[in-house]
Amino acid sequence: MLQELLTAAVSVGAAGTVYLVAAARVVKQYERGVVFRLGRLYGDARPPGFTLVVPGVDRLRKVNLQIVTMPVPAQEGITRDNVTVRVDAVVYFKVVDAAAAIINVESYRFAVSQMAQTSLRSIIGKSDLDDLLSNREKLNQGLELMIDSPAMGWGVQIDRVEIKDVSLPDTMKRSMARQAEADRERRARVINADAELQASKKLAEAAQQMAETPSALQLRLLQTIVAVAAEKNSTLVLPFPVELLRFLERAAQQSPQDREVEARGESHGHPTGP
DSSP, X not given: OHHHHHHHHHHHHHHHHHHHHHHEEEEOTTEEEEEEETTEEOSSOBOSXXXXXXXXXXXXXXXXXXXXXXXXXXXXXXXXXXXXXXXXXXXXXXXXXXXXXXXXXSOHHHHHHHHHHHHHHHHHHHSOHHHHHHOHHHHHHHHHHHHHHHHGGGTEEEEEEEEEEEEOOHHHHHHHHHHHHHHHHHHHXXXXXXXXXXXXXXXXXXXXXXXXXXXXXXXXXXXHHHHHHXXXXXXXXXXXXXXXXXXXXXXXXXXXXXXXXXXXXHHHHSOOOO
C-alpha cells in the first residue's frame, strides 16, 4: 500500500513537473508577453520575469519594446522644381502597446517600412531641391508626423526620422559646382573692387596732402629711391615729373613763326644804348 502511494506521489510530482515545465515562460526585461487563450486576448500584457500559461490552451507571444533602427530604401522622385533626386532615410521607432502591435496589424515592422517609403516619396514631391539640401530639420519633422499618424493605431511610436542622403544626377552636380564657382568669383570681384575704391580714396587724400605741401612729394621721391636702391638692382628707375613733360610737349607744338615772333618781341623790348 505504501509503495503504491509512493508511486502515485512520484507520478503526480512528475506530472506536475512536466506541467510546470510546459507552462513556464520567461519574459525578458525589454519584452512584453501577450497571451491568447483559445484565440482570444487574455488579460493585459505580461510584465518581465517568470510567468505561467496553460499548456495547449494559452499561447504567449513576446513583443520587443526596444527602439528599432530601420533604414528606408532610397526613393527616387521629382522635386517641386523638377529635379530628379534619390533620397534615403532612417526611422527610429518602438512599440508602446504590445497588444495593439500584435492584433491591429499583421507585421508592424513591414507596415512601418512601407509607410516610411510612401511618406518619403510624398515629401520629395512637395519639397524644393534647396529644402532637401539645407532645410532637412523641417522635412524630418514633417516626415515624422506623416509616419506617426497611422502608426499610433498599430501600437507603435515613431521616435525620430532622419533624411540620410540626397543623391543628385551628375549633370546637376556639375551645374551646382559651376554656380558655386561663379558666386565665389563674383564675391571676389566685389571684394577687389571695394579694396580698389578704398585705396583710391586714400591715394586721393595723400595726393591732396602732398599738393598742399610740395616738399612731401620730394621726400616721397627720395624714399622711393632708397627703397629701390636697397634691392641691389643694376638698374635704377627715377620718376620724371609730369609737369616737365607737359612743358616740353607745349614747346614742341609751337610753330617756328611763333617762336620768331616771341624772339622779335623780346628783342624790341630790350633797352638799347645811346
